[in-house]
Amino acid sequence: MINTLIIDDDKGVLQSLEMLLTKEGHKVATAGRGDAGLLLAGQRDFDILFTDLRLPDMSGLDIVSQVKKSSPSTQIILITGFASIETAVEAIKLGAYDYLTKPLSTDKVRITVKRALEKTAMTEEITHLRQELSQCFGFENLIGKSPKMQEVFKIIRQTGGSDSNVLITGESGTGKELVARATHYNSSRKNSRFVPVNCGAISKDLIEAELFGYVKGAFTGAVRDKTGFLELASGGTLFLDEIGETTPDFQVKLLRVLQEGDFNKVGSPHSTNTNVRIIAATNRNLEKARSDGGFREDLFYRLNVISIHIPSLRQRREDIPLLVLHFLEKYSRKRAENKITGITPSAMEALMDHNYPGNVRELENAVEYAVAFSRGDEITSDDLPKSIRRREDSMPRIPLKPLKAARCEFERNFVMAALKECGGNISKTARLLDMHRQSLQQKIKELRIEFDLLKDD
Secondary structure, eight states: OEEEEEEOSOHHHHHHHHHHHHHTTEEEEEESSHHHHHHHHHHSOOSEEEEESBOSSSBHHHHHHHHHHHOTTOEEEEEESSOOHHHHHHHHHHTOOEEEESSOOHHHHHHHHHHHHHHHHHHHHHHHHHHHHHHHGGGGGGOOOSHHHHHHHHHHHHGGGOOOOEEEEOOTTSOHHHHHHHHHHTSTTTTSOEEEEEGGGSOTTTHHHHHHEEOTTSSTTOOSOEEOHHHHTTTSEEEEETGGGSOHHHHHHHHHHHHHSEEEOBTOSSEEEOOOEEEEEESSOHHHHHHHTSSOHHHHHHHTTEEEEOOOGGGOGGGHHHHHHHHHHHHHTTOSSSOOOEEOHHHHHHHHHOOOTTHHHHHHHHHHHHHHHOOSSEEOGGGSOTTTOOOOOSSOOOOOOOHHHHHHHHHHHHHHHHHHHTTTOHHHHHHHHTSOHHHHHHHHHHTTOOGGGGSOO
């Protein structure tokens, strides 16, 4: 639906434009004064705005200036019976798309509106592509040669010809959103929007309004209509991260969307159709939540048509060197001087040995930290975060053995050192060790110390 606002004090122009645009499929609002028009523009987002140059209370140029500040995407078409080059130039400088002169030509109105909408679509697409491009730099989290990750890649490729819903499971930091994006861009919906929503980051009281949208007056603070994520993602993919954090009431309404393909905006009695693919993700055990009653069983089966499980990093340690080298290249580019060219074996070994409760995200943070603090051209163990850094002990590692054997070996070496210090003299050694002479002799016998070899020549 194209939302259009017409501001003109000429009732004939107002009515004829409203009739024409309504037939063309526009949802039209009208105002006879500038202040009334600005009030409407502040309550709703309009795709197209027609405004007369000369209004009873202000100039149409004032409308252009104010609306463009609050709604840059609105395409404004100026109407005037007093066309001049100066007026046109000033209007376009302020942000107007074009201007029309009275009497209005039906064909001219249609062509101008069509081109204005094409410009809006192109601007939105450019913005969308820029956002996607900036987020694609995180796609390296899917690097992996391990069998477990190769299986993930295989499933993503196999879903290319399917439009079924997908459920992605895995621990925090494993890259669930990146797998969702790869699934979207490998599908027939790749030319439409990918809309990510973190269900866990939205208040349970607001998630319904954010997903379905709402109409003006639906609740306190709803001063204008709002497009929800479902409508925004229509034709593309809606990614619902942390789906396990949603309430049972919300789950019922989401289930209806999956079953019927429509929904009601909050506060609206009218249903809105949508054509969207759902990809959901969670780090919770939905099987257990389902059996405990915390997650609807019917919704679980609707979402879990295609299942993708992402292994934790500790389950695919062979991928760590590939990820480390990629992150090194990524973050070393940000250093103005002393580019990082490598990593020492001990640092790589320390990174390989860590368990990574935060998974790939934790590894990336560790490499970024090391690059920031490294003073040389390669990462060393000392550059790593303390949680990962290896402590190089000055003493050699003591081989483990039974406690009784270790204690016996220590006592033997200790007594031998004392005897040697005292030249094999039993009395002196006993005084040094603060023990009776007879007890020392008994200990020497127990420890099988060759006493004669320790005497002075």
